[in-house]
Amino acid sequence: MPMSIWEYANPKKFMQTSSAVLPWVAGLTVICLVVGLVWGFFFTPDDFRQGSTVKIIYVHVPSAMMAINVWVMMLVTSLIWIIRRHHVSVLAAKAAAPIGATMTVIALFTGAIWGQPMWGTWWEWDPRLTSFLILFLFYLGYIALWSAIENSDTAADLTSILCLVGSVFAVLSRYAAQFWNQGLHQGATLSLDKEENISDVFYYPLLFCLAGFVLLFVTLLLIRTRTEIRSRRLKALRLRERMA
Amino acid sequence: MPDLGKYAVEVLSAYGVSLAFLVLLVAWTLYQGAKAKEALRSYEERRAQDGRASSKEAAE
Amino acid sequence: MRALLFRDLALAVKAGGGFGLSLAFFLIVVVLVPFGVGPDTGVLREVATGVLWVGALLACLLSLDRIFQLDYEDGSLDLLVTSPLPLEGLVAVKALAHWLTTGLPLTLVAPILGVLLNLDPSGFGWIVASLALGTPALSMIGTFGAALTVGLKRGGLLLSLLVLPLYVPTLIFGAETVRRAVDGFDNTTPLLMLSGITLGTLAILPFAAAAAIRINLR
Numbered sequence: 001m002p003m004s005i006w007e008y009a010n011p012k013k014f015m016q017t018s019s020a021v022l023p024w025v026a027g028l029t030v031i032c033l034v035v036g037l038v039w040g041f042f043f044t045p046d047d048f049r050q051g052s053t054v055k056i057i058y059v060h061v062p063s064a065m066m067a068i069n070v071w072v073m074m075l076v077t078s079l080i081w082i083i084r085r086h087h088v089s090v091l092a093a094k095a096a097a098p099i100g101a102t103m104t105v106i107a108l109f110t111g112a113i114w115g116q117p118m119w120g121t122w123w124e125w126d127p128r129l130t131s132f133l134i135l136f137l138f139y140l141g142y143i144a145l146w147s148a149i150e151n152s153d154t155a156a157d158l159t160s161i162l163c164l165v166g167s168v169f170a171v172l173s174r175y176a177a178q179f180w181n182q183g184l185h186q187g188a189t190l191s192l193d194k195e196e197n198i199s200d201v202f203y204y205p206l207l208f209c210l211a212g213f214v215l216l217f218v219t220l221l222l223i224r225t226r227t228e229i230r231s232r233r234l235k236a237l238r239l240r241e242r243m244a
Numbered sequence: 245m246p247d248l249g250k251y252a253v254e255v256l257s258a259y260g261v262s263l264a265f266l267v268l269l270v271a272w273t274l275y276q277g278a279k280a281k282e283a284l285r286s287y288e289e290r291r292a293q294d295g296r297a298s299s300k301e302a303a304e
Numbered sequence: 305m306r307a308l309l310f311r312d313l314a315l316a317v318k319a320g321g322g323f324g325l326s327l328a329f330f331l332i333v334v335v336l337v338p339f340g341v342g343p344d345t346g347v348l349r350e351v352a353t354g355v356l357w358v359g360a361l362l363a364c365l366l367s368l369d370r371i372f373q374l375d376y377e378d379g380s381l382d383l384l385v386t387s388p389l390p391l392e393g394l395v396a397v398k399a400l401a402h403w404l405t406t407g408l409p410l411t412l413v414a415p416i417l418g419v420l421l422n423l424d425p426s427g428f429g430w431i432v433a434s435l436a437l438g439t440p441a442l443s444m445i446g447t448f449g450a451a452l453t454v455g456l457k458r459g460g461l462l463l464s465l466l467v468l469p470l471y472v473p474t475l476i477f478g479a480e481t482v483r484r485a486v487d488g489f490d491n492t493t494p495l496l497m498l499s500g501i502t503l504g505t506l507a508i509l510p511f512a513a514a515a516a517i518r519i520n521l522r
Binding site for chain 3: 134137138140141144145148149154157158161162164165166168169170172173175176177179180
C-alpha cells in the first residue's frame with residue numbers, strides 16, 4: 001500500500017531525528033532560561049521610572065513574542081500541510097496551539113500585573129492587550145475544532161483552513177483595535193515600546209530569556225509532536241485491527 | 245533576594261504566575277507524552293503476541 | 305441557483321425557526337439592557353450603538369447552525385455538492401438567504417429598537433446604513449463557520465466560539481461608524497473599512513467555505 005508508506009515513513013524519520021535532538025535542545029533551554037531569568041531577576045538594577053517592575057519584562061516580552069510567533073508557525077505548517085500533505089507538519093501545528101495559548105495567557109497576566117502600578121489599572125483596552133485577548137480566542141477556537149472532529153485528516157484540513165482565515169482576521173482585528181481605541185481616547189494609553197529605549201544592562205539578560213523561550217517552545221513542540229504521532233499511530237492501528 | 249521596593253508584590257506575582265503556567269504546561273506535555281508512549285507500547289506488545297498467533301493461523 | 309435561494313427562503317419562513325427567532329432575540333436583548341445598566345436615559349444613549357450592534361451580531365449567530373445542518377441531515381447537501389453548479393456559488397446563495405432572513409430584518413428593526421434605547425437622533429440613519437453594510441459580512445463569515453462545523457453533531461457552541469472572534473473587525477468598524485457620526489466626527493474611514501471588510505469576505509470566504517464543505521462530505 002503506497003498510502004501506508006507515506007503515512008509511516010515520514011513520521012518515522014521525524015521520530016528518529018527528534019529523539020536524537022531533543023536532549024540537546026532541552027539542555028540548552030534550561031541553561032538559557034536559568035541564566036536569563038536569574039540574571040534578570042537578581043542582577044539587574046531598578047529602572048529610575050518603573051522601579052523594580054521593569055524586571056517583569058523578562059517574562060512578559062518573551063511570552064508576548066512567542067504568542068504571536070507560534071501562531072505564525074502554525075500558519076506556515078498549516079500551509080505546508082495544505083500544499084504538500086505533509087503529515088508531521090499539521091501535527092506540529094496541532095501540538096503548537098496549546099503552547100501558543102499558554103504564552104498568550106502569560107503575556108496577558110504579566111501585562112495586567114505590570115499595568116496595575118504603571119497605568120493605575122489592571123486592564124486597559126489598549127490595542128495591544130485587546131488584540132492579544134482576541135488572539136487567545138483564536139487559539140481556543142483552533143484547539144476546540146481539533147478536538148471536536150473524529151477523523152484526523154478531516155480535522156487537519158478544516159483546522160488548516162481555519163488557521164488561514166483566522167490569520168487574516170487576526171491581523172484585521174489588530175488594526176481595527178488600534179483604530180478603535182485611538183478614535184476617541186487619543187493618547188490615553190501608555191506606550192509599551194520599551195524595546196526602543198532599553199539600555200544594555202536590561203538587554204543582555206533579555207536576550208537570554210528570548211532565546212530560552214524560543215528553545216522552550218522548540219522542546220515542547222518536539223515532545224508534543226512526538227506524542228501526536230504516537231497517538232495517531234495507535235489510532236490507525238486500532239482502526240486497522242477493527243477493519244481486519 | 246534583591247530588594248524589590250514597593251513593587252515587590254507585583255514583580256513576584258508576575259514571575260509566580262508565569263512560572264506556574266510554564267511548569268503546568270511542561271508537566272502536562274510530559275504526562276501526555278508518557279501516556280501516549282505507554283499506550284502505543286502496550287498495544288504493540290499485545291499486537292505482537294496476537295500477531296504471532298494469527299499469522300500462524302493464516303499460514304495454515 | 306435562484307431556485308435554491310427561493311427554496312431556502314421558503315424553508316426559513318415556513319419552519320419559522322431562524323426568521324422570527326432572531327428578531328425576537330434581538331428585541332429581548334435590547335429590552336434586557338436597561339434592566340442591567342439602569343433606566344438613566346443618558347447612560348442608555350451612550351451605550352445604544354454598541355448594544356444594537358452586539359445584539360444584532362448575537363441574533364445573527366443564533367440561526368447560523370441551521371444554514372447547512374438540515375440539508376446535511378436529509379442528504380440534500382450531497383446532491384447540491386454533486387450538482388453542476390459551482391459549490392462556491394451555492395455557498396454564497398446560502399449566505400444570501402441567511403442575510404435576507406436574518407440580517408435584513410435586523411437592520412430594519414434596529415431604528416425602532418433604537419428608540420427604546422434613546423439613540424441619538426443623528427444615529428438612526430447611520431445605524432441602518434452600518435448594519436446594512438455590515439450584516440452581509442456577518443452572514444458570510446457565519447456561513448463559513450457553519451461549513452466548518454457541518455459534520456459535527458453538537459456544533460452549535462463550537463460554531464459560536466469559532467465565529468465570534470472573526471466578527472471582531474466588523475463589529476468594531478460598524479459600531480465606530482455610528483459612534484463617530486453621533487459624536488460629530490468624520491466617519492468616512494470606518495465606513496470605508498466596513499465596506500471593505502464586507503466586500504473582502506464576500507469575495508474570499510465562499511471559496512474557504514466551499515473547501516470546508518468538500519472536506520466535510522469526503
